[in-house]
Structure formats: structure tokens, C-alpha cells
Amino acid sequence: MIHKIMPRGEAQKKAIALFRELALPDPDHIGDRYPHQVSGGQLQRLMAAMALITDPALVIMDEPTTALDVTTQIEVLRAFRNVVRERGTTAVYVAHDLAVVAQIADRIMVLRRGDHQETGTTRQIIEAPTHEYTRSLLAAARPAPHPATASAEPAAQPLLRIAGLEAGYGRPGADGLPAKRVLYDVNLSVGRGQTIGVIGESGSGKTTLARVIACLMPPARGEVTFDGKPLPPGLAHRSREQLRRIQIVFQNADTALNPAQTVEDILSRPLQLYHGLHGDALRQRVAKLLGLVQLPASMAQRSPQGLSGGQKQRVNLARALAAEPDLILCDEVTSALDTVVGAAILELMAELRRELGVSYLFISHDLNTVRSICDEVVVMYAGRIVEVVPRDALVHPPHHPYAELLSASVPQLRLGWLDGLAIKAGENIPGPGGDAGGCPFFDRCPVRIQGVCDAKAPPRRQLRGEMEVLCHHTGEELLALSSAANTVVSA
Numbered sequence: 001m002i003h004k005i006m007p008r009g010e011a012q013k014k015a016i017a018l019f020r021e022l023a024l025p026d027p028d029h030i031g032d033r034y035p036h037q038v039s040g041g042q043l044q045r046l047m048a049a050m051a052l053i054t055d056p057a058l059v060i061m062d063e064p065t066t067a068l069d070v071t072t073q074i075e076v077l078r079a080f081r082n083v084v085r086e087r088g089t090t091a092v093y094v095a096h097d098l099a100v101v102a103q104i105a106d107r108i109m110v111l112r113r114g115d116h117q118e119t120g121t122t123r124q125i126i127e128a129p130t131h132e133y134t135r136s137l138l139a140a141a142r143p144a145p146h147p148a149t150a151s152a153e154p155a156a157q158p159l160l161r162i163a164g165l166e167a168g169y170g171r172p173g174a175d176g177l178p179a180k181r182v183l184y185d186v187n188l189s190v191g192r193g194q195t196i197g198v199i200g201e202s203g204s205g206k207t208t209l210a211r212v213i214a215c216l217m218p219p220a221r222g223e224v225t226f227d228g229k230p231l232p233p234g235l236a237h238r239s240r241e242q243l244r245r246i247q248i249v250f251q252n253a254d255t256a257l258n259p260a261q262t263v264e265d266i267l268s269r270p271l272q273l274y275h276g277l278h279g280d281a282l283r284q285r286v287a288k289l290l291g292l293v294q295l296p297a298s299m300a301q302r303s304p305q306g307l308s309g310g311q312k313q314r315v316n317l318a319r320a321l322a323a324e325p326d327l328i329l330c331d332e333v334t335s336a337l338d339t340v341v342g343a344a345i346l347e348l349m350a351e352l353r354r355e356l357g358v359s360y361l362f363i364s365h366d367l368n369t370v371r372s373i374c375d376e377v378v379v380m381y382a383g384r385i386v387e388v389v390p391r392d393a394l395v396h397p398p399h400h401p402y403a404e405l406l407s408a409s410v411p412q413l414r415l416g417w418l419d420g421l422a423i424k425a426g427e428n429i430p431g432p433g434g435d436a437g438g439c440p441f442f443d444r445c446p447v448r449i450q451g452v453c454d455a456k457a458p459p460r461r462q463l464r465g466e467m468e469v470l471c472h473h474t475g476e477e478l479l480a481l482s483s484a485a486n487t488v489v490s491a
Ligand SMILES: Nc1ncnc2c1ncn2[C@@H]1O[C@H](COP(=O)(O)OP(=O)(O)O)[C@@H](O)[C@H]1O
Pocket: 169, 170, 180, 182, 200, 201, 202, 203, 204, 205, 206, 207, 208, 209
């Protein structure tokens, strides 16, 4: 259309064929929708269609799957790769995730701060990198687990306990539940000095959970207990001490920091508010906090605008630490960062935990990140906790079918991983089963039981005495189903 070289009807036909090639649902009509009426993964494929409609000789894709969940990423990567292969188009695929690039590229060029580091075939870069920076990228893509908390024994009284929590948005109905329900019967504990990871696709309710704990929104039902005492649901009802002891760090360091203030102003506020510091004592404490997050003291006079993403996230962390909290809620704190910078932040957080004994509720959509830092992992799907598992048991089946799907969808740093993948990941749209009483994962579940899973809410089951899943299948059934699926994948 832009190039005005094709009649409208013909262009439409060509677009529909492209939508079909890109495996978009309802290809005949999806073009009639507005961007907000399609999912993130569909939007990326529609943008690819826009780029391909003129049959370009070269197409450049700039981080097209970075913002997507791993499950959606698989569908989009498959679609991109097939379309590029079949059309014989030359493509430049820009990304910071080496495992993703390895699935799609023939050759890889490694850049750092605008400088060329090395270029080679995909195999050479991932199997025999020659450059130091490439090796650090490879290491960051396979983060080594940080040691678990020393006090692995669950304390008699957890620091934070959540029981039967229900929450959502919109006006409450006659039953007291909000018009848009988001969290369903959430139960969770965080021990002193423990790191609990919360993982789930975008929209599964992770941020809502953090908001309720931090008192940024009230729960509809349920109880939040902190250090043995119930936490009042409204900000006005919480004491300054209660507020001080739970801090939150958000994903987007850019919007979380006021550009009109210096780093010193930003860090001073909680120090004044919670500890009454001023004058020299205040300045010294600011310098100490900057030291804790490994930033130079001279940074105090800078504005957040001039800082890199990683530096901003360190300032954010320092602000949370200024309150000397017992619990820090971390909502996707490394998601907007490059792999190497994100790995450094995780390293820092693990060190702070050892030094200060602080607990984290670590929210992320990235299983690798959660795996590297958490003692226990909580898997959420459509507002329910579907699995709670100690970190070390993550590698041993059985698991909840959604947890299995998540773990199988994390790109692996080896050639041909995507080609060998037998799973159909599906889109992150919870099925209708949930509110209707059945399992919300029903529509996407490869091992669903017709007539049972769509009709009855699944029970919570203890497996091996160490983990919990929300599923109609027993542990033995899940184990058998999982080994059957693995036989298919490796066949
Ligand atoms: N302020 C809001 N008003 C209405 N719905 C919201 C609001 N914030 C989030 N939601 C909805 O709540 C659900 C869970 O969102 P969220 O907690 O942000 O999930 P996550 O952090 O796991 O991506 C989503 O369906 C989202 O659209």
C-alpha cells in the first residue's frame, strides 16, 4: 500500500497469505482488528508481516521477542524462522539473548558498546568462542545457582504468610469480590532470609500479588501476616514500622526514579522518613548505601537520567535497602536489563542477602533467573499458585503440566534446540475453564482429562513430601505422563 504498486484486493490477499505463513490465528480477519485487540506475540508477527509484505531482500528484526513470555517466544521464533527460510530472505536478527539467536541465525556477530568483538558461524560462537566478552555472555546465559539459605530449616514462624488471598480490580460485587478477579486462593510463606521466586506468564497476577503485599491495593479476601501479626489492608492503617519493614523494587528503573532529584535526594528520603537521619550522618549513610550496591560515592550528586539501566536498578535497590527492610519485593528487577548486567544485579542481591539477612520475594517471568537465586519457586498460572517446589527439586519430575511447559520453553544454548522441540507452547491466554469451575490451564494442557479437568477445580496435592501441585492427576500419573512426553521429544 505504501509503495502504491498493488491494487487493494490483491494486497489484502497477499497480507492474508502472510498472516497464514506466520501462523496467526484467524488469518482472514485478524487484519481487521486494532493493535490492542491482539496479544503481544500476535502483534510481533503482524509487525513481521508489515516488514515482509513488500518482499524485501533484507529484513532487520530488532529484539522482536525480548518482551515476550518464553512460551509465546517459541511460536514467534518458529514463525519467523519458517517464513525467512521459505522465502529465502536475508535477515539480520538483533537480540541480547544468545540462546535465542542461536536458534535462528547462521552466523553471529558479537557487539559490545558499539565495538565489534567477533564474528563466526553460530556453532563456532557458542561452542568455541574466542573473545572474552562472548564467554561472559555465554556464562550469563547459564547462570550458576547461588547457594541456598543457610537456615534451610523452615522457621516455626515465617516472616510473611499469605492465606486464602483473593484480589482483583474494579468495583466489588455483592459477594465482595472485584469485577475483574485476578488472584484466587493464594497461599504462600516466606521465611527469614529466604528468597522465594514467583514465576508465571505475563498477566498471571504476579505484580498484583506484590501490590497487595506492599499495601498498594487492598485484598478482597484472605490474610497477610507479617512476623506473626496480621498486616492491615490499607496504607493508612499500617504503622510506619510496618511500612519500613517491607520494601518494593519495580521492573522499570526509569519510571521509578524521579529525574528531577539527585541520587542523594532519592536515597535521603527513606533515611529521613524511617531513621530520622540528617546532616553528616545522612550523607555518610548515602555513601555507605552506594557502596553496598557497588556504585561510587561520587554518584550521589548525579541525576538518574545520566545513569545506565544497571546503575539505575542499583540505585533502586539502594533506596529499598535504605529503609533496612526485612523483606524486599522484587518485581521483574532484571527483566529490562541485558543478560550480563542482570547477572551482576543477581550476584549483588545474593551477596546482600548473605550480609544483611534480608528476605526476597523475587518475581520474574524468567525461569533461569528464578532458578539461579531462589530457595523455593512458586509457579503461578491465571492467578492461581499451581506449583510450589524447592529449587533443588526443579530438575526432578514430576511437575505441574504448566511448570513442565515453562521449563521446556526456556531457550537452550545449543544448536537445533528449537527444531527438536516437540511441544506446542500455545499463547498465554488462560482458558475459560477457570471461572467456570474447572482448571484454568485446561485449553493448553497436553494431559488434560476431558470431563474432569473442565468441570471440577483441581485439588492441591503434596508430592514426595516436598512440593505441591494443583492438578487432577496424581504424582504417579504426572511422572508417567512426563516420561512418555520425553520419549516423544527425544525420538
Ligand atoms: N490497574 C488494573 N486495572 C484492571 N486490571 C488490571 C490492572 N492491573 C493489572 N490488571 C489485570 O490483572 C491481571 C494480572 O496482571 P498483573 O498482576 O500485572 O500480572 P503479571 O504481573 O503477572 O504480568 C491482568 O489480566 C491485567 O490485565
